[in-house]
Amino acid sequence: RSGKMAKSTQLIDNEVFRAYATYTAIVLLKMMLMSLVTAYFRITRKAFVNPEDTASFGKGDSAKKYLRTDPDVERVRRGHLNDLENIVPFVGVGLLYALSGPDLSTALLHFRIFAGARILHTFAYLIPLPQPSRGLSWAVGYTVTISMAYKVLKTVLLL
Amino acid sequence: RSGKMAKSTQLIDNEVFRAYATYTAIVLLKMMLMSLVTAYFRITRKAFVNPEDTASFGKGDSAKKYLRTDPDVERVRRGHLNDLENIVPFVGVGLLYALSGPDLSTALLHFRIFAGARILHTFAYLIPLPQPSRGLSWAVGYTVTISMAYKVLKTVLLL
Amino acid sequence: RSGKMAKSTQLIDNEVFRAYATYTAIVLLKMMLMSLVTAYFRITRKAFVNPEDTASFGKGDSAKKYLRTDPDVERVRRGHLNDLENIVPFVGVGLLYALSGPDLSTALLHFRIFAGARILHTFAYLIPLPQPSRGLSWAVGYTVTISMAYKVLKTVLLL
Numbered sequence: 001r002s003g004k005m006a007k008s009t010q011l012i013d014n015e016v017f018r019a020y021a022t023y024t025a026i027v028l029l030k031m032m033l034m035s036l037v038t039a040y041f042r043i044t045r046k047a048f049v050n051p052e053d054t055a056s057f058g059k060g061d062s063a064k065k066y067l068r069t070d071p072d073v074e075r076v077r078r079g080h081l082n083d084l085e086n087i088v089p090f091v092g093v094g095l096l097y098a099l100s101g102p103d104l105s106t107a108l109l110h111f112r113i114f115a116g117a118r119i120l121h122t123f124a125y126l127i128p129l130p131q132p133s134r135g136l137s138w139a140v141g142y143t144v145t146i147s148m149a150y151k152v153l154k155t156v157l158l159l
Numbered sequence: 160r161s162g163k164m165a166k167s168t169q170l171i172d173n174e175v176f177r178a179y180a181t182y183t184a185i186v187l188l189k190m191m192l193m194s195l196v197t198a199y200f201r202i203t204r205k206a207f208v209n210p211e212d213t214a215s216f217g218k219g220d221s222a223k224k225y226l227r228t229d230p231d232v233e234r235v236r237r238g239h240l241n242d243l244e245n246i247v248p249f250v251g252v253g254l255l256y257a258l259s260g261p262d263l264s265t266a267l268l269h270f271r272i273f274a275g276a277r278i279l280h281t282f283a284y285l286i287p288l289p290q291p292s293r294g295l296s297w298a299v300g301y302t303v304t305i306s307m308a309y310k311v312l313k314t315v316l317l318l
Numbered sequence: 319r320s321g322k323m324a325k326s327t328q329l330i331d332n333e334v335f336r337a338y339a340t341y342t343a344i345v346l347l348k349m350m351l352m353s354l355v356t357a358y359f360r361i362t363r364k365a366f367v368n369p370e371d372t373a374s375f376g377k378g379d380s381a382k383k384y385l386r387t388d389p390d391v392e393r394v395r396r397g398h399l400n401d402l403e404n405i406v407p408f409v410g411v412g413l414l415y416a417l418s419g420p421d422l423s424t425a426l427l428h429f430r431i432f433a434g435a436r437i438l439h440t441f442a443y444l445i446p447l448p449q450p451s452r453g454l455s456w457a458v459g460y461t462v463t464i465s466m467a468y469k470v471l472k473t474v475l476l477l
Contacts, residue, residue, distance in 0.1 A: 011170075011329075012258045018317040021255040025308045028248040032304065035244060049237065052287050078367065084243055084402055085353060089346045091251045092409045096339040099330045112318075128370050142350065149343045158336040159430075170329075171417045177476040180414040184467045187407040191463065194403060194456075208396065211446050243402060250410045271477075 016107045020098035023111035027087050027118055034080035037126070038073060045070040079125040083118070086138070089145050090114055097148035100155040110144050117141035175266045179257035182270035186246050186277055193239035196285070197232060204229040238284040242277070245297070248304050249273055256307035259314040269303050276300040334425045338416035341429035345405050345436055352398035355444070356391060363388040397443040401436070404456070407463050408432055415466035418473040428462050435459035 011017055041047070047070030048054050054063040094114075098107065117140040124134035170176055200206070206229030207213050213222040253273075257266065276299040283293035329335055359365070365388030366372050372381040412432075416425065435458040442452035 012255075012260065012315055015317060018315040021258075021311055021315040022317050024251055025255060025311045028251050029305075029308055031244075032248050032301065035301070050234070050287065050293075052290050052293070055290060075368070080244065081240075081399075084247065085349075085398065088247060088402065088406060088409075089350050091247075092342055092346050095254075095413075096330075096343060099335075100339075101330065128368065131370050131373060134368075134370070138353075142353065145350065146347070149347055152339055152343045156330055156336040156339040158333060158340050171414075171419065171474055174476060177474040180418075180470055180474040181476050183410055184414060184470045187410050188464070188467055190403075191407050191460065194460065209393070209446065209452075211449050211452070214449065239403065240399075243406065247406060250406075254413075 014098075015104050016098050016102060019104065019108050019111055020094055023115050024091050024094060027090065027115055030115075030119060030122065031080070031083040031087050034076060034083060034122075038076045038080065041070065041073045041076055045072055047073050075128070076126065079122060082121070082125070082138070086141055086145070087118065089149075090141070093145050093149045093152060096152045096156070100152050102151060110148055114141050114144040117144070173257075174263050175257050175261060178263065178267050178270055179253055182274050183250050183253060186249065186274050189274075189278060189281065190239070190242040190246050193235060193242060193281075197235045197239065200229065200232045200235055204231055206232050234287070235285065238281060241280070241284070241297070245300055245304070246277065248308075249300070252304055252308045252311060255311045255315070259311050261310060269307055273300050273303040276303070332416075333422050334416050334420060337422065337426050337429055338412055341433050342409050342412060345408065345433050348433075348437060348440065349398070349401040349405050352394060352401060352440075356394045356398065359388065359391045359394055363390055365391050393446070394444065397440060400439070400443070400456070404459055404463070405436065407467075408459070411463055411467045411470060414470045414474070418470050420469060428466055432459050432462040435462070 012021065042053075046057075046066045047068050048066050049069075051063075051067060054066045057063040057066055094111070097110070102110075117137045121134060121137035121141065123129065124137055128134065171180065201212075205216075205225045206227050207225050208228075210222075210226060213225045216222040216225055253270070256269070261269075276296045280293060280296035280300065282288065283296055287293065330339065360371075364375075364384045365386050366384050367387075369381075369385060372384045375381040375384055412429070415428070420428075435455045439452060439455035439459065441447065442455055446452065
């Protein structure tokens, strides 16, 4: 048992893998934060989508008026979906990249730029900042993931 | 070759990793089930979104009337998206957590509570149960993932 | 340090894992491509969702008319969401499957069919091809993931 435990701990002792684990936890926590921001705007804007969520506002028409869309809520939701579309590939490709034996400094460069770009993207989306802030921060994160995927395919290709 | 195979099999022999694999397979299968529930409601409610999906109902206006949204279909789809938003972080963070060397009993506690909460969340969303059923089951799953992320960052932090 | 590096490299030297890494990179890149297709249709159809994205078209009503939905844009977005719903389970279950010690030929069969089915699904959605092209390609990918999940649960089950 302790032998097995040691085995699985060795992966987490690898510095590149530790860096991957750190930045993956950070970007996934950032993505999860979008749920709280959505809930905050739904409650403060009183804009809900499920009838059972407005029951505490009374019955009938008095509650029904809170079943509506709100521009701020929809904006956060678009940011959340954009996170899913971009952070999922980072987590999947990043794991393979971390296992493909990159230099620690190169790996850290990829992970730091991706995390920074996605945090900027969220601010650009939610404030919102004028374009091309959001577009550029999206493109930077996208390019990092493409770069990691290229390294993975170059290292492991087995079709 | 057999040596390599044995190496990769050792990870799956680790009990914490086996528990992670079991619960990850379960919650991903539960999420996939949402596709079938959506298809079921689309067909029984005759509510489609793509014109090519209604071609078997005839041409022109007779088919066009089935291109519509249905409250039950939209409800399932919201449940599916909520699964993506919450199960993706669990799968990603949970993998790192499983590799960070937690006690088997602590790990099982996390995995079991998360899976139970997400199954409850689905019933609360689809029946639907009165609030705060859905809100609480969401919060429980969310908290489990935060707890695992905290353990991961405490163990591996390399920024 | 080099000992650790060697350890983590051994996983990527395993042939089944290399095949998993190859096909996971391919399907994630395919999914990422949907973002570019969405951007292409948003720009060519002039159909945007965020006011800040239309600022370059001028101010007031002249820009506001580009805040609209377009059937082609919405179609790509549905294809993208369908990718998330199906490729996320493949990446998660596929990793566990690759670690569960399948034969290389069986694993390659699963990965190749899944990747082929999802590429067909994208063409069927975007062209669009008449049904049941899209439905069948979806079902084939879905079945592959179920088959891998069954193997994972049979190998590792620890509840």
